[in-house]
Amino acid sequence: MVDIADLAARESLVVAIDGPSGSGKSSVSKETARQLHAQYLDTGAMYRAATWWCLDQAINLEDKDLVVATVLDGQLEFSTSPDQEFVRVNGIDVTEDIRTERVSQAVSAVASIQQVRDHLIALQRSIIEAAPRIVAEGRDITTVVAPDANARILLTASEEARLARRGLQLSATATPMAEGAQASSYSKETLKQIVTERDKKDSATTSFTEAADGVDTVDSTELDFAQTVDAVLASVARQVTAKNR
Ligand SMILES: Nc1ncnc2c1ncn2[C@@H]1O[C@H](COP(=O)(O)OP(=O)(O)O)[C@@H](O)[C@H]1O
Numbered sequence: 090m091v092d093i094a095d096l097a098a099r100e101s102l103v104v105a106i107d108g109p110s111g112s113g114k115s116s117v118s119k120e121t122a123r124q125l126h127a128q129y130l131d132t133g134a135m136y137r138a139a140t141w142w143c144l145d146q147a148i149n150l151e152d153k154d155l156v157v158a159t160v161l162d163g164q165l166e167f168s169t170s171p172d173q174e175f176v177r178v179n180g181i182d183v184t185e186d187i188r189t190e191r192v193s194q195a196v197s198a199v200a201s202i203q204q205v206r207d208h209l210i211a212l213q214r215s216i217i218e219a220a221p222r223i224v225a226e227g228r229d230i231t232t233v234v235a236p237d238a239n240a241r242i243l244l245t246a247s248e249e250a251r252l253a254r255r256g257l258q259l260s261a262t263a264t265p266m267a268e269g270a271q272a273s274s275y276s277k278e279t280l281k282q283i284v285t286e287r288d289k290k291d292s293a294t295t296s297f298t299e300a301a302d303g304v305d306t307v308d309s310t311e312l313d314f315a316q317t318v319d320a321v322l323a324s325v326a327r328q329v330t331a332k333n334r
């Protein structure tokens with residue numbers, strides 16, 4: 090059985106992680122990447138940045154051709170270091186702005202356009218190919234972007250756990266939507282709108298609620314953050330060991 094040190098020393102390692110909103114994809118993938126001395130690719134941030142640019146250009150999001158042309162015109166730059174997060178569109182730093190509720194509400198529509206996806210998926214694949222080791226997370230990494238990854242994981246958690254985590258996260262970061270908000274100020278209904286409704290919209294485009302063949306499910310409902318990272322690392326080690334046989 091390979092261990093973490095073996096994985097971190099590999100010349101090539103691709104870990105693909107998908108899951109619904111609030112399952113812990115970003116935070117768990119980032120920590121997994123740190124432990125594997127790997128790069129980290131947040132594909133959701135790319136869809137969010139493309140959406141931010143369309144909103145900034147004040148275009149009609151229902152005009153799909155215009156959305157595609159606008160997205161192609163937005164030069165993306167982003168960090169793939171798990172320790173330094175930044176996203177820029179045409180030189181504008183949008184690291185914080187892409188997390189606003191305005192972007193969250195519009196992103197599913199932009200991400201549902203196939204030409205937008207083709208463009209961003211090509212970019213994602215080129216980053217994954219260029220990296221020695223990388224953990225890439227999103228909604229279609231295990232199935233479309235990197236189906237040949239060394240390890241493929243669907244990270245899940247019960248709806249209740251995901252809503253509670255998002256509530257705590259939003260209150261801690263106090264987004265512009267809810268300046269200074271505390272966890273208690275988010276009703277379950279509001280959190281459902283934020284988390285469950287977006288998942289419903291995204292499900293029409295990508296498949297992230299059921300594990301595809303060969304994809305290992307890690308259910309974090311009963312696990313804390315550190316236990317979830319350990320479960321993901323154990324799954325990567327198992328999958329890489331099995332493929333080496
Ligand atoms: N296993 C866990 N237990 C408790 N909280 C967690 C766990 N995994 C992630 N979190 C927290 O839940 C919140 C949502 O996680 P995030 O990584 O943003 O999810 P996603 O990228 O899937 O939307 C974050 O505040 C994160 O620290």
Ligand SMILES: Nc1ccn([C@H]2C[C@H](O)[C@@H](COP(=O)(O)OP(=O)(O)O)O2)c(=O)n1
Binds near residue numbers: 132134137196229295
């Ligand atoms: N590989 C991906 C990643 C994200 N998306 C879309 C769908 C999501 O609603 C948005 C934002 O993704 P993000 O991972 O930031 O979402 P969370 O707020 O972390 O749940 O992008 C996608 O269509 N395909």
